[in-house]
Amino acid sequence: MSEDTAAVAAPQSTPVAKESSVAALLASPAGRNTGLVVALVLLCLGGVVTAGDRFADVDNVLTILRLAAVIGVVSVGMTFVITGGGIDLSVGAIVALSSVWATTLATQGIANDTHWIVIVFTALLVGGACGLVNGMLIAYGRVVAFIATLASLAAARGLAEIISNRKTQIVNVPGFAAFFDASVLGVPVLVVIFAVVAVAGWVLLNRTTFGRRTFAVGGNPEAARLAGIDVRRHTVLLYALLGLCCGLAAAMLIARTTTGSATHGGLYELDAIAAVVIGGTLLSGGRGTIAGTVFGVLIFTTLSNVFTLNNLSISAQAVAKGAIIVVAVLLQQRLARRSGA
Amino acid sequence: MQFKRITLLVAASALALTACTGNTPEPQGGGNQSGGVKVANDEPGKKVVIGFSAPAADHxxxxxxxxxxxxxxxxxxxxxxxxxxxxxxxxxxxxxxxTFINDKVDAIVLLPFDGAALTPVALKAMKAGITVINVDRQFDSPFAARSTVLGDNYGMGVSAGTYVCERLKDKPGSVVAEIAGIDSLPLTQDRSKGFAEALAGCGLKVNNRVAAEFTVESGERAAANLLQAAPKIDALWNHDDDQGVGVTAAIKNSGRSEFFMVGGAGSANVMREIKADNGPHKATVIYPSTQGADGIRLARLAVQGKSLGDLVEVEVPREVQLYAPVVTKDNVDRYLPTAFES
Known part of the structure; x- marks a missing residue:
């Protein structure tokens, strides 16, 4: 978890603490991840205690990971946007629109004549284009991100309903579902994709110029501009990247359900933002962690699985989810204050 | 030949007569009367683990x-x-x-949020040897479920239209209005189609039609608009009793009482209103909310290898479609116990 670069690159944060006190360890990104690991382990212990072998079972773990894969890919993209000082409320709607566009009869016709990969490319293209529009509105149109993406949320889902005529579009292209249903060494392809996206996201955020610019833009856009970074162009790229992730998530969801529908991706924006925030990424930007986000996603999906195994209601689960978010944010604020002092 | 057949027939009917009048049970006849089978169905058998999943209860x-x-x-x-x-x-x-598949449950009763989207995983369950009972929203593959329990949306429209016809048959030129649910859904289209076709049977048609969204708030809005648009109405059919709470509110606000109203789905509060005869509702047509419960019963029977009580067939049927009866003041007591609270 050597994400110390996050702290180094963020202009606001203090220089890396030299003393090795417990407080400093907790305040460091590695320390925050330790907290998440502890939370996840506690949750798993809860699962084992209450559900025993039904929880600690390879098939069940794969069930959790498959559930995590779709929302996980969106969350990795969301980490970039939030680290860059933005927010995107339209991700669920973009997933829905991409899934619908990629499963229209026209797209399926082309895919049938050529290759099923056309469906995946269409989803990526639509998602990327939506992200591009969001980014342009925010960076060049100077619309506040919250409002711009709120508008996209309404418009994209509406467009998805128009295109699909509110019907569920079924995929009949051979090979498509078979590819995503397959396993690599016992790991489902969906989970492999999530892992690849997470690793690629980590490298991009922590080991490239693009990542350092993201921290700089999120931490202090004015300083970033004076340092010679094209802040507006970078903002557009961040939203386009998240759009691509949404497109990929749509393709994964199409494979999982063999359908495209305007109802897909309901409230994914909240799930993704929640996972990013409890992972330790600052909502105000400038600090972000992909590993934290992955843990955040796993914590929520494991919670959901433990509740399902124990016959507990979705409503109680929502309350538990809310409590976890509040505790995580309170903890985060304390740590931020301590590292700032 | 002909003569032989007739004598056979006479003999058979004589036998049937004695069977009916005689008090001693006929051993051969008793087999397919299946009164005994029904009792056996309710008797505890092999333990059955059933998984149940349905969409959010936002309605x-x-x-x-x-x-x-x-x-x-x-x-x-x-x-x-x-x-x-x-x-x-x-x-x-x-x-x-x-998770149900991992748990190796015996049966899954599934009301999918989207029938097509849940088809792949239902197929997976069936392949794993689990008895899947599909409720209300159909999968798009016949292999995805052992048996399906359905309501009758078209039949709801027919029942409502037939009831309106009965009450208005002596008044040609009556104005009939309709408040539909979410208009783009196939189920709404089926209900409206049945309603229009039944009305056509007695020379009536839908004069005013609006659509709401199955919510109280949208029902109020749609009804208020409708009452503005139609100064005089004789009969009104509202597709859904949950949105009907809003429709009734709008009618009360407008102070109109020249028409009678027929509900849909069959909620308990509408049935109580019909029973007390103190509101615009004079009837409602049922879309059974006990489909999931029937799914549970079918799943149990199918896993235990029992048949459906009063049928001769030895296996549980592939599909059970439920009827959409009209509830009026005369028969409301029969349906009130299974009505749903909105």
């Missing part, structure tokens, strides 16, 4: 589906019901079904 009818299923399961000592509570996220519902 009175949907909440009743899960509640009725739970209540049904507690009636049988040999049924263990595992309920995962409602979700409108297909990704989550799929993982719920995957």
């Amino acid at each position: 009175g009818w949907m909440a009743a589906i899960t509640n009725a299923a739970k209540a049904e399961a507690t009636k049988y000592s040999d049924v263990e019901l595992r309920v995962v509570e409602g979700t409108n996220d297909v990704n989550l519902q799929i993982s719920q079904v995957e």
Whole structure:
């Protein structure tokens, strides 16, 4: 978890603490991840205690990971946007629109004549284009991100309903579902994709110029501009990247359900933002962690699985989810204050 | 030949007569009367673990589906019901079904948020040897379920239209209005089609039609607009009793009382209104909220290898479509116990 670069690159944060006190360890990104690991382990212990072998079972773990894969890919993209000082409320709607566009009869016709990969490319293209529009509105149109993406949320889902005529579009292209249903060494392809996206996201955020610019833009856009970074162009790229992730998530969801529908991706924006925030990424930007986000996603999906195994209601689960978010944010604020002092 | 057949027939009817009048049970006839089979069906058999999943209970009818299923399961000592509570996220519902498969339950009763989207995982369950009972929203593959329980949307429209015809047959030129549910859904289209076709049978048509969205608030809005648009109405059919709460509110606000109203789905509060005869509702047509409960019963029978009580057939049927009866003041007591609270 050597994400110390996050702290180094963020202009606001203090220089890396030299003393090795417990407080400093907790305040460091590695320390925050330790907290998440502890939370996840506690949750798993809860699962084992209450559900025993039904929880600690390879098939069940794969069930959790498959559930995590779709929302996980969106969350990795969301980490970039939030680290860059933005927010995107339209991700669920973009997933829905991409899934619908990629499963229209026209797209399926082309895919049938050529290759099923056309469906995946269409989803990526639509998602990327939506992200591009969001980014342009925010960076060049100077619309506040919250409002711009709120508008996209309404418009994209509406467009998805128009295109699909509110019907569920079924995929009949051979090979498509078979590819995503397959396993690599016992790991489902969906989970492999999530892992690849997470690793690629980590490298991009922590080991490239693009990542350092993201921290700089999120931490202090004015300083970033004076340092010679094209802040507006970078903002557009961040939203386009998240759009691509949404497109990929749509393709994964199409494979999982063999359908495209305007109802897909309901409230994914909240799930993704929640996972990013409890992972330790600052909502105000400038600090972000992909590993934290992955843990955040796993914590929520494991919670959901433990509740399902124990016959507990979705409503109680929502309350538990809310409590976890509040505790995580309170903890985060304390740590931020301590590292700032 | 002919003569022989007639004598046979006479002999048979004589036999049937004695069978009917005689008090001693006929051993051969008793077999397919299946009164005994029905009792055997309710007797505890092999333990059956059933997983149940339905969409979010954001609507009175949907909440009743899960509640009725739970209540049904507690009636049988040999049924263990595992309920995962409602979700409108297909990704989550799929993982719920995957959990049931991992748990190796005997049967899954599934009301999918989207029939097509849940088909792959239902196929997976069937391949794993689990008896899947599909409720209300159909899968798009016949291999995805052992048996399907359905309501009758077209039949709802027919029942409502036939009732309106009965009451208005002597008044040609009557104005009939309709408040539909979400207009782009196939179920709404089916209901409207049945209604229009039944009305055509007595020379009536839908003069004013508006659509709401199955919510109280949208029902109020649609009804208020409709009452503005139509100064005089003789009969009004509202597709859904949950949105009907809003429709009734709008009617009360307008002070109109020249027409009678027919509800849809069959909520308990509409039935109480029909019974007390103190509101615009004079009838409602049922879309059974006990489909999930019937799914539980079918799942239990199918797993235990029993047949459906009063049928001769030895296997549980592939599809059971429920009837959409008209509830009026005369027969409301019969339906009130199974009505849902909205």
